[in-house]
Amino acid sequence: MDQGPFDFSALLPANLPPPAVRWTGSAKYNFTGGNNDADQVPVDGLIAAANAVLKREGRNLATYGLASGPQGYRPLREFLVGKLKRDAGITCTADDILIVSGSLQALDLVNGALLTRGDTVIVEQDSYQGALNRLTRLGVNAIGIPLDDGGLRVDAVAAALADCKQRGVQPKYIYTIPTVQNPTATIMSAERRAELLALSRQYGVPIVEDDCYADLIWDGKRPPAIYAMSKAGGVIHIGSFSKSIAPALRVGFIVAPWQIMSRMLPLKTDAGSGALEQMVLAEYCAPHFATHVPELRAALRAKLETLMETLAEQFGTSAEFEDPKGGIFLWVKLPDNVDTLKLYQAALKEGVAINPGPEWSTNKSRSACRLRLCFANPTKQQIREGVAILADVCRREFGVPTRIANVERARA
Numbered sequence: 406m407d408q409g410p411f412d413f414s415a416l417l418p419a420n421l422p423p424p425a426v427r428w429t430g431s432a433k434y435n436f437t438g439g440n441n442d443a444d445q446v447p448v449d450g451l452i453a454a455a456n457a458v459l460k461r462e463g464r465n466l467a468t469y470g471l472a473s474g475p476q477g478y479r480p481l482r483e484f485l486v487g488k489l490k491r492d493a494g495i496t497c498t499a500d501d502i503l504i505v506s507g508s509l510q511a512l513d514l515v516n517g518a519l520l521t522r523g524d525t526v527i528v529e530q531d532s533y534q535g536a537l538n539r540l541t542r543l544g545v546n547a548i549g550i551p552l553d554d555g556g557l558r559v560d561a562v563a564a565a566l567a568d569c570k571q572r573g574v575q576p577k578y579i580y581t582i583p584t585v586q587n588p589t590a591t592i593m594s595a596e597r598r599a600e601l602l603a604l605s606r607q608y609g610v611p612i613v614e615d616d617c618y619a620d621l622i623w624d625g626k627r628p629p630a631i632y633a634m635s636k637a638g639g640v641i642h643i644g645s646f647s648k649s650i651a652p653a654l655r656v657g658f659i660v661a662p663w664q665i666m667s668r669m670l671p672l673k674t675d676a677g678s679g680a681l682e683q684m685v686l687a688e689y690c691a692p693h694f695a696t697h698v699p700e701l702r703a704a705l706r707a708k709l710e711t712l713m714e715t716l717a718e719q720f721g722t723s724a725e726f727e728d729p730k731g732g733i734f735l736w737v738k739l740p741d742n743v744d745t746l747k748l749y750q751a752a753l754k755e756g757v758a759i760n761p762g763p764e765w766s767t768n769k770s771r772s773a774c775r776l777r778l779c780f781a782n783p784t785k786q787q788i789r790e791g792v793a794i795l796a797d798v799c800r801r802e803f804g805v806p807t808r809i810a811n812v813e814r815a816r817a
């Protein structure tokens with residue numbers, strides 16, 4: 406007898422995340438996510454690297470871990486040792502590095518090793534949605550610390566740590582994106598990093614440093630990584646090839662002292678990240694990374710200029726933002742009456758996708774009139790057209806901007 410389709414619902418544990426929505430394609434004007442510039446993916450270089458490395462070492466694919474052990478393809482880790490020394494001032498060996506499936510997996514491993522339901526962590530008030538969502542799902546209390554032009558406000562971290570201590574709460578870690586923060590694009594100075602380290606030491610709270618945008622500073626000059634400045638080893642450093650090469654590759658890395666690395670490693674239960682991606686990246690990056698990244702930065706900067714010009718043209722003084730020193734995002738403030746969660750819904754109907762502020766912040770009311778625009782993936786023409794539509798939708802829904810492209814408009 407036909408009993409209809411099998412029903413899984415009674416079998417699902419209560420704490421599952423909400424069901425996924427089926428993907429119905431990207432918006433025509435997509436300013437969301439951390440996507441990269443399609444024209445800057447070094448396709449020819451990756452093809453040549455794939456050919457060379459597969460011819461030479463393809464038979465190593467017969468073994469889990471490519472004969473490199475559970476921490477990832479050794480030549481990629483060796484490339485990172487040199488790169489991290491040169492760019493971030495980090496002294497480490499290949500044994501201090503774990504290759505992971507994107508830095509999102511790094512966040513999962515850090516959380517798996519350190520957190521349990523009811524714990525407290527300290528985060529930047531405006532922060533990466535992927536990190537904030539994970540904490541919510543784990544039932545962890547995230548204390549959001551305000552940022553200023555110099556990134557995380559260390560005086561406010563000091564106050565939060567003192568308050569936690571008084572309440573008998575031991576925060577498990579401080580999560581920061583110090584080098585081109587997501588979404589504010591701020592860069593924390595070396596002085597501030599030193600102050601943060603001193604606080605971390607004083608209160609015995611480690612720092613999780615998410616540095617995935619560090620390669621994308623326009624002038625290429627960055628302060629040393631917090632990991633590099635730490636003398637006591639209380640820092641876990643996370644990086645990624647998503648922003649410098651391509652996010653679909655899903656290759657990131659963790660640099661951490663063995664005491665905590667050895668607790669994260671058993672939680673990486675996928676028997677190693679994709680081997681081909683690691684091999685191709687190592688082969689490509691060793692000779693080409695240093696020339697590829699400045700070209701990528703120049704292309705991103707040019708798109709950012711198009712975005713800033715178009716916002717000024719279409720929104721006038723209604724859109725407030727700082728000119729970022731790097732990265733792929735603009736964090737924009739609209740007038741207080743604009744609700745970007747509603748703007749998001751209305752704009753999506755017109756083919757424009759944006760990231761509404763409250764999804765990137767622990768402070769839902771302050772971020773209600775803010776939005777994040779990723780400028781890396783849309784073409785310059787899409788940026789111009791998409792922002793013009795966004796301004797039109799915003800005026801229709803919220804009465805601002807009153808001027809569009811320097812023409813005064815009445816509310817529809």
Ligand SMILES: Cc1ncc(COP(=O)(O)O)c(C=O)c1O
Pocket residue numbers: 438439506507508509510533535582587615617644645646647652655656657
């Ligand atoms: C701050 C931050 N961390 C981590 C990630 C995850 O990157 P991936 O898993 O692609 O390395 C992102 C992606 O946008 C990010 O912005």
